[in-house]
Amino acid sequence: MNVSIIVFSPSGHTLKTAKMIEKVFTEKNNNVRLINITGKIDFLYGNRIKENLEKDLGEYDVLFIGGPLYAGHVEHHILEIIEALPFPDEKHSNLAVPFVTYGGVHSSIALEEMARHLKKKKYKSILGLKIAAKHTLTTTLSNIIYANKPGPEEEKLIEKAVERVISIIQQGRSKAVDQYQVFKYAPTKERIMFRQFSQEMIHKKFKKVTINTEKCIKCKKCISVCPVDMFQFIDGEISMHRDNNNCILCAECFHNCPVGAIEHPYIEMAGKRLKDGFAALEKVPSAIYPTA
Numbered sequence: 567m568n569v570s571i572i573v574f575s576p577s578g579h580t581l582k583t584a585k586m587i588e589k590v591f592t593e594k595n596n597n598v599r600l601i602n603i604t605g606k607i608d609f610l611y612g613n614r615i616k617e618n619l620e621k622d623l624g625e626y627d628v629l630f631i632g633g634p635l636y637a638g639h640v641e642h643h644i645l646e647i648i649e650a651l652p653f654p655d656e657k658h659s660n661l662a663v664p665f666v667t668y669g670g671v672h673s674s675i676a677l678e679e680m681a682r683h684l685k686k687k688k689y690k691s692i693l694g695l696k697i698a699a700k701h702t703l704t705t706t707l708s709n710i711i712y713a714n715k716p717g718p719e720e721e722k723l724i725e726k727a728v729e730r731v732i733s734i735i736q737q738g739r740s741k742a743v744d745q746y747q748v749f750k751y752a753p754t755k756e757r758i759m760f761r762q763f764s765q766e767m768i769h770k771k772f773k774k775v776t777i778n779t780e781k782c783i784k785c786k787k788c789i790s791v792c793p794v795d796m797f798q799f800i801d802g803e804i805s806m807h808r809d810n811n812n813c814i815l816c817a818e819c820f821h822n823c824p825v826g827a828i829e830h831p832y833i834e835m836a837g838k839r840l841k842d843g844f845a846a847l848e849k850v851p852s853a854i855y856p857t858a
């Protein structure tokens with residue numbers, strides 16, 4: 567069986583999850599193609615995303631697609647990638663598995679919106695996976711949420727998910743059911759709220775990351791870690807060469823700068839909102855949907 571996995575992973579946890587999925591399929595003698603779009607401008611900017619995707623995707627019997635959860639939604643580049651997918655045909659099956667990693671606080675409407683976008687592209691979301699991972703916004707707080715996740719528990723869950731996917735495929739594409747409705751598991755109020763407030767609306771006013779040029783030692787670490795290519799080194803200076811709206815607030819620049827030269831207003835706000843890392847968490851950290 568041919569499996570393609572597309573992943574966007576600014577801080578590496580969704581990529582770790584994707585690699586767990588890859589490992590289980592490979593051990594069962596399947597061919598896996600993992601397309602990591604993190605930091606790849608060919609998949610993030612411009613009007614050739616569709617062509618670039620088609621080149622790398624190959625043929626698949628099932629497509630896994632995953633990204634991190636930001637502000638109750640899946641990070642928006644993943645939705646753009648879904649829109650750029652080829653419509654199913656004899657090379658590209660219509661069976662898909664959306665997956666998200668999240669920091670345990672709220673996974674909200676992420677799977678639901680991925681499945682809705684997949685449906686528009688004529689894909690059936692046969693399973694969905696929510697995977698608890700380190701809450702990267704708590705890295706510098708007094709309590710780091712899920713510091714060691716995804717770990718062995720998630721690996722076991724992924725093994726189960728892969729077995730279920732294989733069994734669904736063996737039963738035949740036409741019998742597979744789109745589980746879109748099952749992904750609407752978040753409380754109704756929360757679902758309504760996040761459907762009203764897009765990721766862009768929630769994040770917009772915080773997209774004001776700046777470099778303190780007096781502190782900056784020009785080590786270029788920010789350039790290498792930014793997943794959306796915001797930084798450049800020109801004429802001996804580091805600067806931001808894309809519009810602030812392209813920043814996704816992942817805070818990789820902030821966490822990796824060795825001299826604290828990055829000013830990141832969202833981190834300050836997140837510390838308060840997440841109660842210094844002691845926020846209430848979803849009861850079931852990681853799950854496969856449908857649950858049985």
Ligand SMILES: Cc1cc2nc3c(=O)[nH]c(=O)nc-3n(C[C@H](O)[C@H](O)[C@H](O)COP(=O)(O)O)c2cc1C
Nearest residue numbers: 575576577578579580634637638669671672699702
């Ligand atoms: C800007 C931003 C917003 C986030 N919003 C949420 C959230 O609403 N709920 C939650 O549980 N986790 C949230 N997280 C945590 C991430 O979903 C989690 O750390 C994820 O695993 C990161 O994936 P990655 O390592 O592949 O980038 C957020 C993280 C960032 C950077």
